[in-house]
Amino acid sequence: MVVRRDLKPQGRGSASPALRPSGAITDAMSSRPPRGGQNPTMDQVAEAAGVSRATVSRVINGAPSVDAKIREMVERAIADTGYVPNVAARTLVTRRTNSVALVISEPERPNDTSFLNRVFTDPYFGRITAGATTALRPYDIHLVIIPTDSGDHHHVIRYLRQGHVDGVLLISSHEQDPLPRQVHDLGIPAVVSARPAQPIAASFVDVDQRLGARLAAEHLLARGCRRLATISGPLDIPAGMDRLEGFRAAVKGRHVPSIEGDFTRAGGEECARRLLADHPDVDGLFVASDLMSEGALRAVQDLGHRVPEDVAVIGFDDSSAALECRPLLTTIRQPVEEMAAEMAEMLLAQIAAPGRLPRSVTFQPTLVIRDSA
Amino acid sequence: MVVRRDLKPQGRGSASPALRPSGAITDAMSSRPPRGGQNPTMDQVAEAAGVSRATVSRVINGAPSVDAKIREMVERAIADTGYVPNVAARTLVTRRTNSVALVISEPERPNDTSFLNRVFTDPYFGRITAGATTALRPYDIHLVIIPTDSGDHHHVIRYLRQGHVDGVLLISSHEQDPLPRQVHDLGIPAVVSARPAQPIAASFVDVDQRLGARLAAEHLLARGCRRLATISGPLDIPAGMDRLEGFRAAVKGRHVPSIEGDFTRAGGEECARRLLADHPDVDGLFVASDLMSEGALRAVQDLGHRVPEDVAVIGFDDSSAALECRPLLTTIRQPVEEMAAEMAEMLLAQIAAPGRLPRSVTFQPTLVIRDSA
DNA sequence: CTGAAAGCGCTTACAG
């Protein structure tokens, strides 16, 4: 069976050359192990089929011009020999690896003993990975996940320059992060996860942060809260700052005590404790991430307040953490999986058409009402 | 500057050919972007240095036989041109990719709407990834993380057969998982995360599960608990079964009610609720993972029991989740990061010496006393 | 529609 791989997974239109399949036969050559321990070469397949190597290459790549009978013979030979194309040889000529990198760039923070553990445990990155993987699967493109902190940016750059991947999805939130610009200067196709702090001509995907914060504010006000407060994200991250400003803007004139958190559970707990110590009469709390909300809920209730009766709490993300909260967390949903999928699609388009102009896509957040507010 | 890469990161001994550096100059050719947009080729470097391509290749690969002056000229030319070797071309001849796959194989479970999200959110996998990444970094070997459920095993096999990686670290816990055998049959270097259910000649790393369970039992007994119970892991996973049996064996003769959990927070909560409904007088609870313990603690306390006064609770893992529990979780530590690092080292050794006999390494768990028991 | 040939960018015996 021959499976064509075009730009659109199920597409019929002819794809641009750059995105043409580089391996159209998938199932036939999948799991059957090679004969003599060694993988057979394309020449051996050609010999077995009684054709030239070029013809074998054509049927593998789904070239339309191959005679049906010959195609059949070749396919049988491929199945018989258990042939699988050598990816290095193919990459050498096509300049395509069928891999893209997911670079997760986080600053080193004080007390951050386990950068990797944090990254691989934060639901946000899990959702990004899930969304990108799912979007890429139909194209048979693999994701190489590369977590990096400021200490090893040059490793990442070298990896990219060596041609391991066709493009990069760059998750970078920190304002001062030099990586987006460095990647951009490489000239390799790239899509960034949010508007880059420094203006570089790169495509990115974002959620309307300020709108999300406004939805949170309006919900708290609508349920009668009058003494609002907020635990923000890190203020050197645009998402942190935007959510804070958006919240402030939406409560028009009301004074809103705030405290700067760090997007972790422990941070949320600590911040809530300090916030309530200074402002014990708060009745509505906007916490800029679900993970922080989980900690904040714990602190609020430990201090003897009922949620939502005494203090209503609303989070941001709608990650799996929202369902681990007690009470279940009312929160602002950002569609992270879909955003990551969009990044992947944009990257593919850019790989196919390198001259493509950069563009940005903004998603709308939505209010998800549960029990905490 | 020339950096040698041998088997031991800081090693002086000569490594086997298979593990010789395939790119010794690292810093010099790292971040500087190429001149004319296009990456320069090795021939261009050779011309710039006034030597042959072979000589350039030798200095890049740290061949000892190069004249010091010539080496210096070549290094300057490399720096001037911003040269970075093409990884596909190199792989084509050396048959080494300097990448290994981390395959995380989990069965599809009922109600498992988000396999990927779960994998990327479970601290266990986070620790595995962190440990393997850290161990591999000194060798400049990259990790390609490939989550897979039973539905796409053939994708994984094909990926491996295409030669994307030099070897695979296979995380597979499910007893019926056919992947370990399939990977083994490929003949590619591989190390498995636990004793394979079907005996295959593969190296693996494990923790002494039964000993861990015994430490838990002894601690509960020592603090005076007499009515013990346990929430086990899935019993089709050897780790789940071993911890249950180990616990039972250690309490000699006592009746121990048990209930089968699923290694998730929600599952732990649900199990604890049901267990206490049937056995309200339990005073010591062994929960076979920290994640389940987090849920179980919630349920136990919701039902009005004090921890540890009324019910002592002890977990298993010592993951980051243990510190998110209230009270802080007493637990059995398995050194997952170190285990993953050991897997990586074993894999490297096997890649260097393909004939190497398979072996297994077993780590000892330890009791970590905090507040819950 | 098919094949012979060139070429992708490296490494590595083999001479010298």
Added chain:
DNA sequence: CTGAAAGCGCTTACAG
């Protein structure tokens, strides 16, 4: 110690 040459396993104009 260095260079010329072969070769890794593919794809792709170019002829026919």
